[in-house]
Amino acid sequence: MSFAALFLLLAAHTDWNVVNAVAPGTEVRIAAGSRDVRGRVTRSTDASLVLTSDKGEEVFDRQQVSRVLVKKQNHRKRNILIGLGVGAGGGLGVGLSARAKPDQLHFISNGAVVGIGAAAGAAVGAVVGAVIPTGGWREIYRQ
Numbered sequence: 001m002s003f004a005a006l007f008l009l010l011a012a013h014t015d016w017n018v019v020n021a022v023a024p025g026t027e028v029r030i031a032a033g034s035r036d037v038r039g040r041v042t043r044s045t046d047a048s049l050v051l052t053s054d055k056g057e058e059v060f061d062r063q064q065v066s067r068v069l070v071k072k073q074n075h076r077k078r079n080i081l082i083g084l085g086v087g088a089g090g091g092l093g094v095g096l097s098a099r100a101k102p103d104q105l106h107f108i109s110n111g112a113v114v115g116i117g118a119a120a121g122a123a124v125g126a127v128v129g130a131v132i133p134t135g136g137w138r139e140i141y142r143q
Contacts, residue, residue, distance in 0.1 A: 013142045019068050020044045022140070029137060031067035032060045068141035075134045083129025084122050091121015 022028065022041050028051065029038045037060075039053030049060045049068070095117020100106035108116075 013139060016046065016062060016141065019049060019065075019141050020046070022068075022070060027071035029069045029071075030060065030065055032064040033066075065141070066143045067139065069137040069139050072136045072138050076130060079129040079132045079134060080126050081129070083125035083127070083132075085125070087125015087128070088118050088122035090125070092118040094121065 022044060024041050024043060026041045027038070028041055029036065030049065030051070037051060037053050037058065039051035039058070042050040042052050042057060044050070047062055049062070049065055051058050051060070092114065095114035098117060099110040099113050106113075
């Protein structure tokens with residue numbers, strides 16, 4: 001990484017204008033003095049940041065705020081759908097390979113074996129997609 005790129009990266013995290021650009025209602029976490037506060041942005045000016053937290057509306061002077069993190073978008077639904085599709089495909093493959101051969105005795109039809117395999121795979125995939133961590137926090141300002 002070049003010096004110029006490193007400088008731009010560091011400058012982006014120390015520029016209060018980035019905090020001013022955060023839309024009202026955005027969920028944030030800030031470090032102000034010895035406190036860590038979580039809330040939603042009410043407004044931001046060149047001199048202060050106003051949040052609505054559990055304690056109500058709180059005003060923080062720019063000099064107090066040492067760090068601002070913004071909540072990332074939650075992708076749980078997307079992850080569930082991806083897991084569902086991948087699991088269904090895998091289960092379909094297992095179901096196809098588990099079908100009875102023409103000379104074998106079978107109690108369940110081959111179509112049911114394939115369907116059960118696809119459904120079971122889809123269920124497992126959806127559960128895996130649901131438990132994958134999503135969201136998190138992204139630092140936008142550090143003093």
